[in-house]
Amino acid sequence: MDATLSFDEALEKYDPVLGFEVHVELNTKTKMFSSAPNVFGDEPNTNVNEVDLGMPGVLPTVNKKAVESSIKIGLALNCKIAESCTFARKHYFYPDTPKNFQTSQYEDPIAYDGYLDVELSDGTIFRVEIERAHMEEDAGKLTHMGGATGRIQGADFSLVDYNRAGVPLVEIVTKPIEGAGARAPELAKAYVAAVREIVKNLGVSDARMERGNVRCDANVSLRPYGRETFGTRSETKNVNSLRAVEHAVNYEIRRHAAVLDSGAAIVQETRHWHEDTRSTTSGRPKSDADDYRYFPEPDLVPVVATPEWVESLRAELPEPPAERRKRLQKDWGYSDLEFRDVVNAGLMDEIGDTVAAGASAAAARKWWMGEIARRAKLADVDPAALGVTPAVVVELESLIASGKINDKLAREVLDGVLAGEGTPTEVVDKRGLAVVSDDGALQAAIDQALATQPGVAEKIRGGKIQAVGAIVGGVMKVTKGQADAGRVRELILKTLGVDG
Amino acid sequence: MAAINRDDVAHLAQLAHIEMTDDELDRMAGELAVIVDSVKSISEVAGNDVPATSHPIPLSNVLREDVVGHVLTADQALSGAPDAQNGRFRVPAILEED
Amino acid sequence: MTELIKHSAAALAAKLAAREVSAVELTQAHLDRIAAVDGGERGIHAFLHVNTAEALAVAADVDERRARGEELHELAGVPIAVKDLIVTVGQPTTAGSKILEGWHSPYDATVVKKLRAARMPILGKTNLDEFAMGSSTEHSAYGPTRNPWDLDRIPGGSGGGSAAAVASFEAPLALGTDTGGSIRQPGAVTGTVGVKPTYGGVSRYGAIAMASSLDQIGPVSRTVLDSALLHEVIGGHDPFDSTSLTDPATGLVAAARLGNVKGMKIGVVKELGGEGYQAGVEARFADSLEMLRSAGAEIVEVSCPNFDYALGAYYLIMPSEASSNLAKFDGVRYGLRVLPEDGPMTIERVMGSTRAAGFGDEVKRRIILGTYALSAGYYDAYYGSAQKVRTLIQRDFDAAFAQVDVLISPTAPTTAFKLGEKLDDPLAMYLNDVATIPANMAGVPGLSLPSGLADEDGLPAGIQLLAPVRQDARLYRVGAVLETMLEQSWGGPILAKAPALAELAKTTEAK
Numbered sequence A: 001m002d003a004t005l006s007f008d009e010a011l012e013k014y015d016p017v018l019g020f021e022v023h024v025e026l027n028t029k030t031k032m033f034s035s036a037p038n039v040f041g042d043e044p045n046t047n048v049n050e051v052d053l054g055m056p057g058v059l060p061t062v063n064k065k066a067v068e069s070s071i072k073i074g075l076a077l078n079c080k081i082a083e084s085c086t087f088a089r090k091h092y093f094y095p096d097t098p099k100n101f102q103t104s105q106y107e108d109p110i111a112y113d114g115y116l117d118v119e120l121s122d123g124t125i126f127r128v129e130i131e132r133a134h135m136e137e138d139a140g141k142l143t144h145m146g147g148a149t150g151r152i153q154g155a156d157f158s159l160v161d162y163n164r165a166g167v168p169l170v171e172i173v174t175k176p177i178e179g180a181g182a183r184a185p186e187l188a189k190a191y192v193a194a195v196r197e198i199v200k201n202l203g204v205s206d207a208r209m210e211r212g213n214v215r216c217d218a219n220v221s222l223r224p225y226g227r228e229t230f231g232t233r234s235e236t237k238n239v240n241s242l243r244a245v246e247h248a249v250n251y252e253i254r255r256h257a258a259v260l261d262s263g264a265a266i267v268q269e270t271r272h273w274h275e276d277t278r279s280t281t282s283g284r285p286k287s288d289a290d291d292y293r294y295f296p297e298p299d300l301v302p303v304v305a306t307p308e309w310v311e312s313l314r315a316e317l318p319e320p321p322a323e324r325r326k327r328l329q330k331d332w333g334y335s336d337l338e339f340r341d342v343v344n345a346g347l348m349d350e351i352g353d354t355v356a357a358g359a360s361a362a363a364a365r366k367w368w369m370g371e372i373a374r375r376a377k378l379a380d381v382d383p384a385a386l387g388v389t390p391a392v393v394v395e396l397e398s399l400i401a402s403g404k405i406n407d408k409l410a411r412e413v414l415d416g417v418l419a420g421e422g423t424p425t426e427v428v429d430k431r432g433l434a435v436v437s438d439d440g441a442l443q444a445a446i447d448q449a450l451a452t453q454p455g456v457a458e459k460i461r462g463g464k465i466q467a468v469g470a471i472v473g474g475v476m477k478v479t480k481g482q483a484d485a486g487r488v489r490e491l492i493l494k495t496l497g498v499d500g
Numbered sequence B: 001m002a003a004i005n006r007d008d009v010a011h012l013a014q015l016a017h018i019e020m021t022d023d024e025l026d027r028m029a030g031e032l033a034v035i036v037d038s039v040k041s042i043s044e045v046a047g048n049d050v051p052a053t054s055h056p057i058p059l060s061n062v063l064r065e066d067v068v069g070h071v072l073t074a075d076q077a078l079s080g081a082p083d084a085q086n087g088r089f090r091v092p093a094i095l096e097e098d
Numbered sequence C: 001m002t003e004l005i006k007h008s009a010a011a012l013a014a015k016l017a018a019r020e021v022s023a024v025e026l027t028q029a030h031l032d033r034i035a036a037v038d039g040g041e042r043g044i045h046a047f048l049h050v051n052t053a054e055a056l057a058v059a060a061d062v063d064e065r066r067a068r069g070e071e072l073h074e075l076a077g078v079p080i081a082v083k084d085l086i087v088t089v090g091q092p093t094t095a096g097s098k099i100l101e102g103w104h105s106p107y108d109a110t111v112v113k114k115l116r117a118a119r120m121p122i123l124g125k126t127n128l129d130e131f132a133m134g135s136s137t138e139h140s141a142y143g144p145t146r147n148p149w150d151l152d153r154i155p156g157g158s159g160g161g162s163a164a165a166v167a168s169f170e171a172p173l174a175l176g177t178d179t180g181g182s183i184r185q186p187g188a189v190t191g192t193v194g195v196k197p198t199y200g201g202v203s204r205y206g207a208i209a210m211a212s213s214l215d216q217i218g219p220v221s222r223t224v225l226d227s228a229l230l231h232e233v234i235g236g237h238d239p240f241d242s243t244s245l246t247d248p249a250t251g252l253v254a255a256a257r258l259g260n261v262k263g264m265k266i267g268v269v270k271e272l273g274g275e276g277y278q279a280g281v282e283a284r285f286a287d288s289l290e291m292l293r294s295a296g297a298e299i300v301e302v303s304c305p306n307f308d309y310a311l312g313a314y315y316l317i318m319p320s321e322a323s324s325n326l327a328k329f330d331g332v333r334y335g336l337r338v339l340p341e342d343g344p345m346t347i348e349r350v351m352g353s354t355r356a357a358g359f360g361d362e363v364k365r366r367i368i369l370g371t372y373a374l375s376a377g378y379y380d381a382y383y384g385s386a387q388k389v390r391t392l393i394q395r396d397f398d399a400a401f402a403q404v405d406v407l408i409s410p411t412a413p414t415t416a417f418k419l420g421e422k423l424d425d426p427l428a429m430y431l432n433d434v435a436t437i438p439a440n441m442a443g444v445p446g447l448s449l450p451s452g453l454a455d456e457d458g459l460p461a462g463i464q465l466l467a468p469v470r471q472d473a474r475l476y477r478v479g480a481v482l483e484t485m486l487e488q489s490w491g492g493p494i495l496a497k498a499p500a501l502a503e504l505a506k507t508t509e510a511k
Ligand SMILES: [Mg+2]
Pocket: A021, A217
């Protein structure tokens, strides 16, 4: 593990400059340059044709939908759309790259010179300048076999599945981001979250980071405060969760600071992010091998985005996320603080989906920001990746509303759902978790609790109604939590002849 | 423009992923020097005002509708593979053993 | 040899339609001819694979359909050979390279689909310089093809196999590919006809790419009309090729049948002649001009000064694109895989040794040259500059075609040279394409037809016609007139003057 400074110490001495390359996989039906299906998760090498495999004699054809999605992304990022743009070949030999070049764009990306206003956790707006967004194709998937780790290091051989080869990508490249200071890691996360939100909102990508639909390369460099020129940067590749983006930038700032402090130079290189150790390791140094020998793709002709075409696509754009947020906060009736917490937790879509599925906005927030977020933290994953669907939340809430279970039992039901025991109702049945709603059984427990705590009973009779909690607690203990606390309270007061 | 030499050829062969023996590098350097010499005048022919032509017949917006077309079976995809395993192409280790 | 195979494709089509001969008989006659002259130490070696069973099956199917009275394509049952750069299901495709030895494509090239739709029996795959890189077919990994006019001479290249197959009556028709002259130059040195269509006129899908912006598939035949017939079969729009033109391939056969040059202006390109051109080639060229003039054409001289740079620019653009197009041959997905003999067994090294063993010298030369021209720091000076020269060449064509209807020149500067003569001198080899390259650089169509035999060696020379883009019909219109007049002067087709192969093999063996 590399030496690092503490984050505070690093920031005291150095001014971080960030840069991001975010790859977004488009959710078109077919590949970027072939009509083979763009589908995730199928059997290896079943969503390919001769074009995706780079077989002798093949030629690419451009997916119109992918071009339109790219233009929409450009527009949503406030970019200019190129009047005419071309494709280019980027050469590097790698077995996941069927032609040993990637068809991409080079000198004239489809979108350029934009910006994205990113909202930080305290509501501050930070403007990130967008250099360009260009169209390209994804590579296949390598699985490293043998060796101890399943990683590329020490593997005996690798297996290649080209199903992902040729999936349309839009690569969004920022200009260098200066002035984030100590908020750099937070900004990093917020920026990627904002891009993800935009492409999801546009409907052009499934935007599932855990599937690699949105992948981030994070560039970090440090310089002494006051210096204009940038320091040498490192590029941490494929940081594929929001939390990891934040942690990776944090780590690289601390690592760079330690290197610079020791008087050594930063090596310009790619770095690999390791979630388990929350650190990066050295990848490939920038070298002659990076002579990509770009040249215009001779098998494809220019894409000309006429003003009419661009405007018709602009007309199809959905409500921008910032406006959507304003509207949702109003619809849901959340306070500024409540809403910001939801946004910062990245749970707006989940709550939205849950409300759409029939839960109240308050209940949706309670679950996602409470129990689900807590469990996600314990499991060290994003809440959205935990596996709780909106339908589960709706069902839990309706079970509570009908009095079948209480809040405490609902948490246990959630455990069952996450353990794969079925739907909430199935878990209730299997685990026998329904609340005790038989008044007779409750009355016995209440009588017993009152008898063991005569002082408390007296207080309640004397008008100290809040003391009823102690008796309720006793009853819940006896019933192992399977009682409806509200009903217990009512029955206690009734027993004591007091008006609640 | 500098003439192409043996080290250049060695570097280019590495970029192009063609292993070459010392003899081959020597021979190739000699041949390429002659060829490069004969074509280098090309860089002085056209002025800055001349645009580049990458397609002999200019076309634009040749686009395909996003409709699924034909797909190979995994067997067809792998039919010419030098090595395969479990429906996937098998390749030797990517990195050198440390 | 049966006289049947000496007929033109058009004549054979007529015989089939009249049921004078069956498609099976016709196909078998060509297969017999291949068996007789192609193999053996002194054989033509035009074929890398002979597709006997499938060709006969297709022919039998045609005969059956014809017997049922089904309406068939004019060329249905007329056999054809396919350059082994074009992928075919059911037969190997090697591109003349060890790296693809034994490889079977899982898909058909678009032109092959069209041949199948027309029900033309495919006789087999013809020899070529490896990945079409050469002008003599000597760079084939599977040994050279011999010129039927003289077995010790080259048949031109890269499509020497297709040209020699047609010239030696092994096939009435063949497909070629032309990146810098690989259809036209072999046509010239074998006494056959070959056409490079307008860029985009014929789909490139399934032709293994050498230089994408220059490559075109085209017809190889013994007569101008036959090329027109085949051109109409393979031409037209293909959605699988983004550079494919939407124009239909029509009017070509009609133009060949019309054959009229009265009142046409024909421009002699000043830069495509003189120094480096063999005297006999120039003499036959002058004869042809005289005939066209007598047929009512006006012959004028035009200058295309930038053609002088075409060869140099071509040898930057072509290797650049080739180095990129050939990157995919790496021993991972298909084709040869060679393991390194020593040292670490990484995929990097496996790719490196596979490509070292799989590619021949000329291919390696071009890949290295192209890698150089595209590499950081050299791109602008080399690839970028060459693409600008291309613009200048196009402007020269535009200016010339503002004055004349077609341009004319010798196809190649010399007649067929001896096998091995230029093998060690790449630059001398490259000069063979000096007259054909400008057409590829500008995308214009070109046709080569025999102009006669050079006095000094008795070998065929070729004449090249060039037309503006999309005006391929003009080539057929002028070519047909010239062909008729030339054949009248010779008293028959030029190939009637070629020595009988059996005799030739014997005499040369005796030497
Ligand atoms: Mg990147």
